[in-house]
Amino acid sequence: MQVEQLYTKCLSEAAYFISDAHEAAVIDPLRDVDVYIQMAKEKNVQIKYIFETHFHADFVSGHIELARQTGATIIYGPDTVAHFDFYKAKDGEELALGNVKIKVLHTPGHTLESSCFLLFDEKNEPYCIFTGDTLFVGDVGRPDLFSGDLSKEELAAKMYHSLNTKIKTLADHIIVYPAHGPGSSCGKNLGPDTHSTIGQQKLSNYALQDMGEQDFIEKVTSGLSEAPAYFPINAKINQKGYEQLEIVKTKGLTPLSIDDFKQKVSEGAWILDTRNANEFTAAFIPDSISIGLEGRFAEWAGVLLPFGQKIVLVSEEGKETESITRLARIGIDTVEGYLTGGINTWIKAQEQIDLIIDIDADELAMDIPHDPKLEILDVRKETEYAEAHVQSATNLPLNGFGDILNLAMIEHDRNIYIHCAGGYRSVIAASLLKKQGFHNVRNVLGGFASIKENKSISIVKEVSKLN
Numbered sequence: 001m002q003v004e005q006l007y008t009k010c011l012s013e014a015a016y017f018i019s020d021a022h023e024a025a026v027i028d029p030l031r032d033v034d035v036y037i038q039m040a041k042e043k044n045v046q047i048k049y050i051f052e053t054h055f056h057a058d059f060v061s062g063h064i065e066l067a068r069q070t071g072a073t074i075i076y077g078p079d080t081v082a083h084f085d086f087y088k089a090k091d092g093e094e095l096a097l098g099n100v101k102i103k104v105l106h107t108p109g110h111t112l113e114s115s116c117f118l119l120f121d122e123k124n125e126p127y128c129i130f131t132g133d134t135l136f137v138g139d140v141g142r143p144d145l146f147s148g149d150l151s152k153e154e155l156a157a158k159m160y161h162s163l164n165t166k167i168k169t170l171a172d173h174i175i176v177y178p179a180h181g182p183g184s185s186c187g188k189n190l191g192p193d194t195h196s197t198i199g200q201q202k203l204s205n206y207a208l209q210d211m212g213e214q215d216f217i218e219k220v221t222s223g224l225s226e227a228p229a230y231f232p233i234n235a236k237i238n239q240k241g242y243e244q245l246e247i248v249k250t251k252g253l254t255p256l257s258i259d260d261f262k263q264k265v266s267e268g269a270w271i272l273d274t275r276n277a278n279e280f281t282a283a284f285i286p287d288s289i290s291i292g293l294e295g296r297f298a299e300w301a302g303v304l305l306p307f308g309q310k311i312v313l314v315s316e317e318g319k320e321t322e323s324i325t326r327l328a329r330i331g332i333d334t335v336e337g338y339l340t341g342g343i344n345t346w347i348k349a350q351e352q353i354d355l356i357i358d359i360d361a362d363e364l365a366m367d368i369p370h371d372p373k374l375e376i377l378d379v380r381k382e383t384e385y386a387e388a389h390v391q392s393a394t395n396l397p398l399n400g401f402g403d404i405l406n407l408a409m410i411e412h413d414r415n416i417y418i419h420c421a422g423g424y425r426s427v428i429a430a431s432l433l434k435k436q437g438f439h440n441v442r443n444v445l446g447g448f449a450s451i452k453e454n455k456s457i458s459i460v461k462e463v464s465k466l467n
Contacts (some may be wrong), residue, residue, distance in 0.1 A: 001018070001019070001020040001099070001100050001121055001122060001127075002017075002018070002019045002020070002043075003016060003017075003018050003119070003127075003128060003177070004016065004017045004018075004039075005177060005194065005195065005405060007194055007243060008030060009182065010296050010297055010298060010299070010326070011030075011058065011059050011184075011296075011298055011299065011329065011330075012179065012180050012182060012184035012190070013028075013030065013058070013059055013179065013180060013184075014028070014177065014178065014181065014182040014194055015027060015028050015030060015036075015265050016028065016031045016130055016177060017036060018038050018052075018097065018100075018102075018119065019040075019043050019045045019098070020097055020098030020099055020100045020122075021044060021098030021281075022044065022045050022098065023045055023048045023098040023229065024039075024040055024043070024045040024046065024047045024048065024050060024051040024097075025045055025047070025050070025051055025097050025102065026047060026049075026050050026051070026062075026066060026072075026366055027048065027050075027051045027053065027117065027130050028051070028052060028053055028056065028130075028132065028179050029061060029062035029066050029076075030059065030061070030062050030244060030329055031060045031061065031062045031065060031242075031328055031329050032062065032325050032328070032329065033062040033065050033066040033069065033245075035071065036062070037066075037069060037317060038068060046070075047066065047070045047072045048062050048072055049072055049073055049074070049075050049095065049097065049102075050062075050066050050067055050072050050073070050074045050075065050257045051075045051102070051117050051130070052074065052075065052076050052112060052238075053077075053114060053115055053117070053130065053131070053132025053133065053134070053179055054076075054077075054111045054113055054115070054117065054132050054133060054146075055111060055113065055146055055235045055238045055239050056115040056133075056179070056234065056235065056238055057145045057146055057186065057227070057231035057232065057234050057235040058095065058180075058184065058185060058186055058228070058231060058234060058299070058302075058330070059234060059298070059329050059330055060234055060237050060238060060242060060309065060328065060329060060330060060331045060436050061238050063086075063238075064084055064241055064242065065244065065245060067085075067397035068244075072125070073086075073087050074086035074288045075089055075095070075104075076088055076089070076113055076115070076347040077091070077104055077105075077107075077113055077114070077115025078090060078091050078106045078113070078115070079106070079108065079112045080113040081113075081239070082239050082240075083240045083241055084240075084241050084318070087361060089104040089115070090104065091104060091105065091106035091115075092104065092105070093309060094120075097205050099122045099288055100119060100120055100121055101119075101120045102117050102118065102119050102120070102124060103118040103119075103120065103123075104117060104126035105117070105118055105129075105166045106162075107131075107134045107159075107162035107163075107166050107167070108155070108158040108159070108162055109134060109140070109141065109143055109155055109156065109158045109159020109160070109162045109163070110132070110133040110134055110140070110141030110143060110145070110155070110159065110186075111133075111141075111145070111146050111155075111235075112133050112150070112155075112158075112405075114132060114133065114141070114162075115132070116129050116130060116131045116132060116134055116135070116166065116167070117129065117130040118170075118174075118411065126170065126171060126174050126197045127175065127180055128169070128174060128175035128176070128177055128333075128343065129167075129170065129174055129175070129176060129177065129198070130177045130178075130179075131167070131176055131177065131178045131179070132178070132179045133178070133179050133180065133186050133187070134137055134159070134162060134163075135163070135167055135176060135178060135201065135205070135207075135208075136178045136180060136181075136184075136186075136188065136190045136191070137176070137178060137181070137190060137192075137193045137194070137195070137196045137201070137205075138190055138191030138201075138205055138206075139187035139188055139189055139190045139191065139205065139206075139207065139210050140159060140163070140187060140207040140220060141159075141206075142186060142187055142188065142220075142224055142227070142317060142352070143156045143159055143220060144221070144224055144227065144429065145186070145219065145227055145232070145235065146231075146232060146233055146235040152221050152224075153217050154220055156216065156217040156220045156221050156296075157217055158215060158356070159216075159220065160213050160216045160217065161221075163207060163208060166324065167198070167208070168198075168202065168208055170197025170198045171198065172197060172198050173197060173198070173199065174197060174198045175195060175196075175197055176195060176196045176197060176198060176200075176201060177195050177250075178194070178195070179192070181194040182200050182383075185225070185227060185228055185231075185297070185299075185414045188223055188224060188225075190255065191204075193283075193436070204365075205398060206219060207219070207220060208302065216441075223347075225381070225383075226381075226399070228299070228302060228303045228399065229302075229303060229402065230303065230307065230330060230331070233303070233307055233331060234330060234331050236384070237331045242331070244317070248328050248333045248361045249321065249324050249325065251319060251330070251337075252313070252320075252324035252327075252335035252336070252337065252338070252351070253321065253324065253337075253338070254336065254337035254338070255337065255338065255340040256312065256337040256338060256339055256340060257340060258339070258345065258346065258349055258351065261312055261337070261339045264310070264312045264336055264337065265287075265312065266341070267309060267310070269310040269311060269312045269336055270287075270289060270305070270309055270310070270311050270312070271285055271287055271288040271312055271313075271314060272288070272289055272291060272293060272301070272305070272311050272312070272313055272314070272323075272335075273285070273289065273290050273291075273299065273313075273314040273315070273343075273431075274292060274293050274313065274314070274315045274316070274319060274323040275290075275292060275293075275314070275315060275316050275319075275342075275343070275427075276292050276293075276294050276316075277290060277292045277294070277295075277423060277427035278358075278423075279316075279343075280292065280356070280427060280431070281355060281356040281357075281358050281427060281430070281443055282355060283343060283347060283353045283354075283355055284314070284353065284354055284355070284356075284431070284443055285314060285339075285343070285345065285346055285351070285352075285353065285354070286353070286354045286434075287434075287435050288314060288354075288431060288435075289304070289305070289428070289431050289432060290427050290428055290430075290431040291428055292424065292428075293302070293316075293319060293322060293323065293326070294424070295313075295424040295425075296424075297326050298327065298329050298330045299330070300398070300425075300428060301326075301327055301330065301332055302330040302331070302332065302426070303398075303399050303402060304334060304398075304401060304402050304403075304432070307331065307332065307334075308334060308444055309334060309335050310336050311327075311332070311334055311335045311336065312335070312336055312337055312338065312339065313335060313337070313338035314338070314341065314342055314343055314346075315338060315342060316342060317341065317342050319383060320338045321410050323338075328391040344418070346426075352393070352429055356359060356427065356430045356431070356434065356441055356442070356443050357441070357442045357443070358403060358442070358443050358445050359417070359442050359444060359445065360444070360445050360446065360450065361444060361446065361450040361451045361453065361454040361457065362454060363418055364376075364444055364454075364457065365454050365456040365457050366431055367415075367417070368392070368457070371415055372421065373413060373415045373416050373440075374414070374417060375394065375410070375411075375415065375416050375417070376390050376392055376393040376417050376419070377393070377394055377396055377410070377412040377416055377417065377418045377419075377429070378390065378393040378394065378395045378396070378419060378420075378448070379397060379398040379401075379418060379419070379420050379425050379429040380394060380395070380397065380420050380425070380427055380448065381397050381423055382392075382395060382397060382400075384421060384448075385397075387461070388448075388452065388459055388460065388461040389448075389459070389460055390448075390451060390457060390458070390459060390460075391458040391459065391460050396409075396410075396429075397429060398420070398425045398429050399433045401428075401429055404440050405434050407432075407433070410433070410438065412437065412438060413440075414432065414440065415440045415442070416440060416441050416442065417442045417444055418430050418433070418441065418442065418443055418444065419443075419444035419447045419448055419451060420447045420448070421447045421448050422446065422448075422449055423443070423444075423445060423446055423447045426443050427443055428445065
């Protein structure tokens with residue numbers, strides 16, 4: 001028996017490949033399923049099952065695509081309603097996989113259909129549990145994402161019973177394999193590790209401590225940040241189905257000449273530039289939005305790009321397929337082509353370019369006392385801002401840039417200095433401001449990490465405590 005975790009850092013997502021005696025199962029696969037098919041070939045196993053812990057809200061799962069290509073059966077737990085062929089397993093049902101078996105544990109709370117899958121080894125001993133978004137390392141799944149007609153408090157009550165009757169009763173040695181790790185928005189504050197044990201979580205996870213139901217509900221539902229806007233869209237896609245990835249890629253990989261590119265833009269397509277942030281600031285096509293592949297690319301694309309919006313790409317040469325695939329992972333299937341040769345083609349043709357001025361923290365320190373129109377825009381999360389920030393900074397988290405009303409709060413005649421924690425989010429924000437007609441925009445290199453090292457810049461620490 002082999003269990004392998006396939007972790008995708010930019011989505012903080014973990015899929016799993018289980019194999020034994022020429023049979024295999026995949027748990028919570030991504031939409032681009034080639035990796036699982038290749039693993040099956042290399043191991044000489046047949047993918048028999050595709051287990052889905054729930055309808056994922058933060059990415060489009062590969063369940064339908066993998067089933068189409070392999071003939072494997074899609075397995076969901078009780079209370080699942082879907083618009084494609086799948087097997088609805090009963091609570092406690094066991095499914096054989098080679099010489100091992102997988103037991104279905106219905107654990108509603110994160111969603112109604114949420115289920116965990118307990119793997120028994122060749123000796124019929126429980127070995128590990130795939131907990132989806134029911135149990136994370138140090139946290140549990142938030143109960144306010146895809147809940148049908150139930151309130152977050154009602155779902156939290158269900159989670160309380162799921163954890164106490166299905167999870168805490170398991171032996172301490174059992175390995176916990178969750179669907180997400182640190183950085184995921186599916187919980188409040190996931191720990192740094194991508195796996196643990198039941199015993200470790202009983203000791204350290206706040207949600208597994210002894211408490212009454214009402215206390216649990218209050219703890220789980222308090223301090224929840226606003227969920228990304230694309231979450232309910234992805235959950236519906238996973239429930240209803242989606243277009244084949246190869247069709248999406250074929251359309252998106254259409255090479256566009258400069259004239260073709262301009263025509264698409266004139267027809268309403270948005271320009272998405274997926275190059276690294278430092279390359280973008282030096283030269284970009286006017287009105288481009290920067291979301292670099294080097295960061296949490298898919299997540300920010302889902303937050304900031306309207307679903308259904310037509311897109312044309314500017315990317316590093318050779319990165320077009322990666323850009324399209326990672327967009328498709330969160331259900332953005334509307335790429336209509338890419339600029340052949342990328343930004344170099346545009347520059348060589350002497351087409352108009354734009355730029356964002358990069359400055360370091362020392363220059364910001366020199367400008368603060370002398371520029372009456374200077375405005376520092378901190379685009380980090382509210383919790384980051386509350387811990388410490390520049391004294392005169394305005395906090396406008398990047399996830400709020402999709403709302404034009406938030407940008408309307410910024411006066412166009414201000415000299416705007418933007419920073420985040422390290423420099424990735426600030427370039428995205430600067431590109432969005434540029435697209436909305438703000439011209440006096442500067443990006444602070446190194447973000448707050450560099451700013452706080454400058455002794456001339458006044459920092460306010462721990463103004464408030466946010467959960």
